[in-house]
Amino acid sequence: MSAAAVSSRWRGPLRLIARRIGLALLTLLLVSMVIFTISGLLPGDAAQEVLGQTATPEQVAALRHEMGLDQPGPVRYVRWLQGMMVGDPGQSLVANKPVADIISERLPNTLTLAALSALVSLPFAFLIGIASAIARGRKLDRALNILTLSMVALPEFLVATIAVLIFAVELLWLPSIALVPQDPSFGQFVRAYAMPVMVLAVGVVAQLGRMIRAAIIAELDRPYVEMARLKGVSQNRLIVRHVLPNAVGPIVNAMALSLSYLFGGAIIVETIFSYPGLASLMVNAVTSRDMPLLQACAMIFCATYLLLVLIADTIAILANPRLRQG
Amino acid sequence: MVDVISTDLSRRMLLGGLAAGATLSGAGAVTGRPRIGGRIRVASIAASTADTLDPAKGNLSTDFMRLYLIYSGLTQYDGQLRALPGLAERIETRDNIVWHIRLRKGVHFHNGKPLTADDVVYSLMRHRDPATGSKVQAVAEQFAGARRTGPLELEFRLTGPNPDLPVILAQPHFLIVENGRRDFSVANGTGPFICRAFAPGIRTVVRRNPNYWKPGRPYLEEIEVIAIPDEISRVNALLSGDVQMINAVSPGSVKRVRASPNHSFMETKSGLFTDLIMRREHPVTGNRDFVLAMKYLQDRELIKRALFRGYATIANDHPVPPFSPYYNPDIPQRPFDPDRARFHLKRAGLLGARLAVYASPAANMSVDMASILQEHAAQAGLKLAVNRVPSDGYWATHWMKHPLTFGNTNPRPTVDLMFSLFFQSKALANESGWNNARFDRLLLEARRSTDEAKRKEIYGEMQWLVHEYGGVAIPAFQSLMDGFDRRLKGIFPIPLGGFMAYTFGEHVWWDA
Numbered sequence: 001m002s003a004a005a006v007s008s009r010w011r012g013p014l015r016l017i018a019r020r021i022g023l024a025l026l027t028l029l030l031v032s033m034v035i036f037t038i039s040g041l042l043p044g045d046a047a048q049e050v051l052g053q054t055a056t057p058e059q060v061a062a063l064r065h066e067m068g069l070d071q072p073g074p075v076r077y078v079r080w081l082q083g084m085m086v087g088d089p090g091q092s093l094v095a096n097k098p099v100a101d102i103i104s105e106r107l108p109n110t111l112t113l114a115a116l117s118a119l120v121s122l123p124f125a126f127l128i129g130i131a132s133a134i135a136r137g138r139k140l141d142r143a144l145n146i147l148t149l150s151m152v153a154l155p156e157f158l159v160a161t162i163a164v165l166i167f168a169v170e171l172l173w174l175p176s177i178a179l180v181p182q183d184p185s186f187g188q189f190v191r192a193y194a195m196p197v198m199v200l201a202v203g204v205v206a207q208l209g210r211m212i213r214a215a216i217i218a219e220l221d222r223p224y225v226e227m228a229r230l231k232g233v234s235q236n237r238l239i240v241r242h243v244l245p246n247a248v249g250p251i252v253n254a255m256a257l258s259l260s261y262l263f264g265g266a267i268i269v270e271t272i273f274s275y276p277g278l279a280s281l282m283v284n285a286v287t288s289r290d291m292p293l294l295q296a297c298a299m300i301f302c303a304t305y306l307l308l309v310l311i312a313d314t315i316a317i318l319a320n321p322r323l324r325q326g
Numbered sequence: 327m328v329d330v331i332s333t334d335l336s337r338r339m340l341l342g343g344l345a346a347g348a349t350l351s352g353a354g355a356v357t358g359r360p361r362i363g364g365r366i367r368v369a370s371i372a373a374s375t376a377d378t379l380d381p382a383k384g385n386l387s388t389d390f391m392r393l394y395l396i397y398s399g400l401t402q403y404d405g406q407l408r409a410l411p412g413l414a415e416r417i418e419t420r421d422n423i424v425w426h427i428r429l430r431k432g433v434h435f436h437n438g439k440p441l442t443a444d445d446v447v448y449s450l451m452r453h454r455d456p457a458t459g460s461k462v463q464a465v466a467e468q469f470a471g472a473r474r475t476g477p478l479e480l481e482f483r484l485t486g487p488n489p490d491l492p493v494i495l496a497q498p499h500f501l502i503v504e505n506g507r508r509d510f511s512v513a514n515g516t517g518p519f520i521c522r523a524f525a526p527g528i529r530t531v532v533r534r535n536p537n538y539w540k541p542g543r544p545y546l547e548e549i550e551v552i553a554i555p556d557e558i559s560r561v562n563a564l565l566s567g568d569v570q571m572i573n574a575v576s577p578g579s580v581k582r583v584r585a586s587p588n589h590s591f592m593e594t595k596s597g598l599f600t601d602l603i604m605r606r607e608h609p610v611t612g613n614r615d616f617v618l619a620m621k622y623l624q625d626r627e628l629i630k631r632a633l634f635r636g637y638a639t640i641a642n643d644h645p646v647p648p649f650s651p652y653y654n655p656d657i658p659q660r661p662f663d664p665d666r667a668r669f670h671l672k673r674a675g676l677l678g679a680r681l682a683v684y685a686s687p688a689a690n691m692s693v694d695m696a697s698i699l700q701e702h703a704a705q706a707g708l709k710l711a712v713n714r715v716p717s718d719g720y721w722a723t724h725w726m727k728h729p730l731t732f733g734n735t736n737p738r739p740t741v742d743l744m745f746s747l748f749f750q751s752k753a754l755a756n757e758s759g760w761n762n763a764r765f766d767r768l769l770l771e772a773r774r775s776t777d778e779a780k781r782k783e784i785y786g787e788m789q790w791l792v793h794e795y796g797g798v799a800i801p802a803f804q805s806l807m808d809g810f811d812r813r814l815k816g817i818f819p820i821p822l823g824g825f826m827a828y829t830f831g832e833h834v835w836w837d838a
Contacts, residue, residue: 044722050376052385052461052721056754059463062456095375095526102375105525161558168566176566177369177554179529274369274554274563276528284374284527287718293375 013317020313024306028299032084035298036077039291045069046093046289067093080295089299090292099296102281107300109180110277113269114262116193117200121258124205129212130239136217144209151206160199160272167195178273196273200266204258211254215247222246249316256312264301358815362534364836365548366570366814368825369560373553377526380510381501382453382460387573388553390498390828392530395549396436397501397515398539400427400446401492403820403827406651407739409492413441413502413516413539422487422776429478433539435504436513436520443474448505450482462499464754465743487774489781490740497739498828518544518832528552538832545816545835564589564809571814573824575807577635583809593637594806594819597647597737597744600689602699602799606759608729610681615674617797621660622667623702624801633691633698637805644792645735645744646785647803649821652741654786657793668706677707683730684713688720690804692732726757733757733798737822741785745769749792758797765791813838 047063048055064070071079083090089099132144168176180192219225220243228242244251267279282297284290370388378384381393400414411417416428433441452458453466460466470483484491494500504514513521516539519532530551534544552569554560561579563569565586575583575591583591602620604611611617621643630638639647642660646653671677685696693714700710715724725731738744747753750769751761765788772784792798806824810817816834820827 043719048722050385050459056464059456063459092375097375097526102526105528164559164562164566168568169562172566175568176559176562177552177568179367179552179568182523271556272559274552274556274559276525281375281527288374288376290375 013314016317017310017314020310024303024310027306028302031302032081032295032299033077035295036073036080036291039286039289039294040073042286042289044289046291049288050094069093076291080292084299089296092290092293094288094290094293099292102293103278103296103300106276106278106281109275110263110266110279113193113196113200113266113275113277114259116197117204117262118259120197121201121204121208122255124201125208125212125258128205128209130216132209132213133216133220134235134239136220148206148209151202152210154202156199156203156268157272159202160195160269163195163199164272176273178275196266196269196275199269199272200262204262208254208258212247212251215250215254216243218250219243219247245319248319252312252315253309256308260301260305260308263304358837360542360545360816360835361837362542362545362835363547364545364838365550366546366811366836367550367552367568368571369552369554369563369569370572370825371553371557371560371574372555373527375527377524377530378510379513379521379524381449381499381503382458382462383510384498385461387823387825387828388551390823391825391831392524392532392551393498393501394829395517395519395530395532395551395831396513396521397503397517398433399496399498399501401496402829403493403496403739403822405818405820407493407821409496412496413446414492414495417492419491422489422491422773423484425482425484425491426475427480427482429480430539431478433516434537435516436535437504439504439514441502441516442477442505443480444505446502447472447474447480448507449502450500453499460499462497464747465494465499486770488742489773489776490742493739494743519549522548532831540832544832546831549831561809564811567811570811571825571830572809573806575809577633577637577807579809580635580637580807588812589809590812591807591809592817592819594808594821594824595639595647595649596803596806596821596823597645597650598690598735598804598806599641599645599800599802600692600695600732600734600804601757601801602683602695603726603731603733603757604797604799605726605729606761606797610674610676610679611729611797613674613676614795615670616676617799619667619670619674619676619706619708620699620703621799622663622670623699623706624660624799625662625698625702626801627662628698629691629695629801633694634802634804637807638802639805641800641802642793643796643798643800644789645748645800646741646789647737647821650741652782652785654789656786657790660793662702664702664706667702671706671708678709680709680711681730682711682713682728683732684715684724684728685732686715686717686720686724688717689725689732689734692734695801696732726755726759739822742769742773745788749788749796760795760797762791762795 046067047060047069051059051063068076080090092099092102095102128144128148132141135141164176167174174191174194178192178196181188225243228238264279266277267283270277270280278297282294285294285297370391372386373388376385378389381397384390384393399412401409402412404410413430413433414427415430417425419425429441429443429446435441450469450472453460453462454469468485468488470485472480472482474480502516518535518538520535522533523531532549534547538544554563557576557579560572561575561582564572580591583589604617604620606612626640630636630640642657683696685692687693696712700712703710725733735748746769748755748757749760749765750756751766768784768788772781775781808824813836814834815837817826817830826833
C-alpha cells in the first residue's frame with residue numbers, strides 16, 4: 001500500500017475530527033458566556049458574601065472595587081477571556097489565591113475517584129450487559145433487568161446513607177467519611193475509597209449495563225449474526241469477534257457519558273462522604289459568588305465532557321468502515 | 327478605680343474558676359486527672375475556600391475553632407461569659423475609656439519571638455485599617471488608639487466608655503498576631519497548638535505547643551479539624567468513630583447520639599434566636615397593633631416542643647436570654663393568646679387581610695415557624711402566605727427587604743453588642759427599622775455607667791422597651807448541641823457557641 005493511499009484513507013476521518021475539535025472550542029466559548037451571564041443574575045456578589053451580614057455599604061463598595069467587581073460585566077468577561085487564552089484562570093476572589101492552585105489541590109481527588117469508580121464499574125457493566133443480552137427473555141435476563149432497573153431507580157443519597165449506616169455505623173468496617181491521609185498505606189487507601197466508589201458504581205454499572213445490553217441485542221438481530229451461527233461459529237467467538245466490534249460505537253458513547261458523569265456529577269457522594277473534589281468546589285464557588293473559580297470549574301467539566309465525547313466519536317468512526325470512508 | 331479583672335488571679339485560681347463553671351453548668355464531664363497525649367479529629371459544619379488563618383477575617387465556626395487553637399487573646403471567656411485573664415495579666419481602667427493593659431511575661435510565639443506590647447498594639451489597631459478587611463471593623467471604630475508604655479505594657483484608649491472591653495477582647499477576631507504580620511498563608515500565634523497543615527475547605531492539622539503559656543496545657547498531642555456540612559453524615563461520622571467531636575447536632579439526631587454507649591452530647595443553652603421581623607416603614611407591619619398581634623400569635627411552647635424537641639428556652643420578644651446576668655425577670659412572659667391577637671388585628675382594621683411572609687432554611691427553623699404562625703393567624707383572621715425561599719442569597723435579597731421576613735441572630739458576648747448591632751436605631755442590622763430615642767439614650771448611658779447595679783437596671787428597661795415596642799417577635803432561644811466520644815474529657819458549655827464557644831482545644835484531654 002502506498003503512502004498516498006494511506007493518507008487518502010485517513011484524510012476523511014482526520015478532517016472530521018479536526019472539525020469536531022473546532023466545534024468543541026466554540027462550545028466552550030458559548031458555555032463560558034452563558035455561565036458568566038447566568039451567574040451575574042444571582043443575587044448578591046462576592047464582596048457581600050465575604051463581608052457578611054453586618055458589613056457597612058462603604059466596606060462592601062471598597063471590597064468590590066478591590067475585587068474589580070465595580071467594572072461592567074462585558075469588561076470583566078473580556079479580561080477573563082484574555083487570561084484564559086494564555087492559560088491563566090485568574091485569582092480567586094474569596095481565597096486570595098490563584099484559581100489554578102485551588103483547582104490543582106482538588107483535581108487529583110476527582111480524577112482518582114472517577115478513575116477508581118470507572119475501573120470497578122466497567123467489568124461489572126460489561127458482564128451484566130453481555131450476559132443479559134445473550135440470555136434475552138430468559139430468567140437470568142429478567143433477574144438482571146430487575147436488578148439494574150432498581151439500581152438506576154435508587155437515588156445516590158439513599159444508597160450512600162444506607163451504606164454508611166450499615167458498613168460504618170453498625171458494622172464499623174469502613175470509615176463514614178472519605179478522608180485519605182497524606183501518605184496512605186494500601187489498606188487505608190482501599191478503606192477510604194471503598195464506599196464512595198461502591199455508591200458511584202451502583203448507578204454507573206446499572207446504566208452502562210443496560211446500554212451495553214441494548215447495543216448487543218441490536219446487533220444480535222442483524223442477519224450477519226444468523227449467518228455466522230449457521231456457519232457454526234461458537235457463542236463466545238460470535239460475541240467477542242463479531243458482535244462486540246460492531247457494537248463498539250454505541251458502547252463507547254455510553255461509556256463517555258458515564259465517565260463524564262463520574263467526573264462532574266459526584267456532588268452527592270462528595271457531600272455525604274465529605275470528599276474534597278471538584279464538584280463540591282464548584283458548589284462552594286457558586287455560594288460564595290467566586291466567579292473566576294466557578295468559571296474555571298465549569299470550563300473543566302465542559303472540556304472533559306467534550307473530550308470524552310470526542311474520543312468516543314473518534315473510536316466509533318475508526319471502528320466503522322462506512323464512517324471511515326467519510 | 328475599677329478592677330475589671332482581679333490583679334492577683336493566679337493560674338490555680340484560673341483553673342479553679344473553670345472547674346467551678348463546669349460544675350455549675352452541669353455537663354459533669356470534668357472528672358479524672360488530665361493527661362497529655364492522644365490525637366482527635368473534630369468535624370464542624372462548614373468549610374470553604376474562604377477559610378482563613380487571619381483572626382480578623384474569621385467568619386464561620388470552623389474559622390473560630392482554628393483561630394482559638396493557634397492564637398491566644400488578651401482575655402478568655404469562662405462558663406458565664408465573664409472575662410478571664412489571657413495574654414493580659416491585668417486590665418485596669420478608671421473611666422472605661424482609658425485602659426492600662428499589662429501582658430504576661432515569658433510568652434513566646436510559635437516561631438520563638440517573645441510577645442511584646444508592640445504585637446498587641448498592632449493586633450488591635452489593624453482592625454481600623456480598611457485594608458485589613460476586618461469583620462469587626464464596626465466594633466473597632468471605638469478603638470481611639472493604643473500606645474506602648476513599656477515592653478509589656480500598653481495604654482489603650484477608646485472613643486467613649488465601654489465597660490465590656492475585656493469581654494469584647496476575648497472574641498476570636500481580637501486574637502493576638504505578630505507585629506506587622508500581613509501574610510496569613512502561615513500562622514504564627516501564641517496559642518495552645520501549632521499549625522502543621524492547612525488546606526482551605528479541606529482540613530487543618532495542629533500539633534501540641536510544648537511552650538504554651540499555661541503550664542501543663544494543652545493536653546492533646548494533635549487535633550485535625552475537618553468539616554462535614556451534611557448533618558446526618560456528621561452524626562454518622564461521630565457514631566462510626568471517624569471523628570471524636572462534632573457540633574450542631576440537630577434536635578432530631580440527639581436521640582441517636584444518646585443511644586450510643588460510647589458517645590455523649592452536651593446541650594449549651596445559648597442566646598441564638600430566629601425572629602419574625604416586621605418592618606416599620608410598611609403601613610401594615612409598622613402598625614403597633616399588628617406587631618402585638620403577631621407577638622401574641624407566637625406559640626412558644628409548641629415551637630420549643632415540636633421544632634426543637636425541648637432543646638430551647640422560651641423567649642419573651644427581646645434578645646436577652648434568661649441565663650444572662652442582665653436578664654430582667656420582672657417582664658411578664660407574653661403568652662400565646664389568639665383572642666388577644668384577634669382583638670389587636672381588629673383594632674388595626676386588618677381582619678381578613680392578606681400578607682406574605684418570607685422564610686428560608688438560611689434562618690434556622692423559620693420555615694416551620696412560619697407554617698405554625700400561618701395556621702394560628704388564619705384562626706385569628708389574618709391570611710398569611712408563606713414564601714419559602716432558598717438559603718443561597720437569602721441575606722442579600724430577602725432578609726429585611728420585605729415587610730415580613732425571618733432573621734437569625736447568633737449569640738453575642740455582651741448585651742451591649744446585641745443591642746448596638748441589632749436594635750440601635752442607626753444600626754445597619756436594625757432588622758425592623760425600629761427607632762426609639764429612649765432606647766438609644768439608655769444604650770449610651772449604660773456604657774458610661776461604672777456601677778453594675780445601675781447597668782443591670784438600664785439593660786432591664788431596654789429589654790422591656792424591645793419586648794413592648796420592638797418590631798421583632800422572638801419566640802425561643804435555641805440550644806447548641808455538641809456530640810463527642812466519651813473518652814474526651816474536660817468539656818463544659820460556654821453559651822456563645824458549640825465546641826465550648828470554639829475554645830475547647832486547650833481544655834479537653836483524651837482519657838483512654
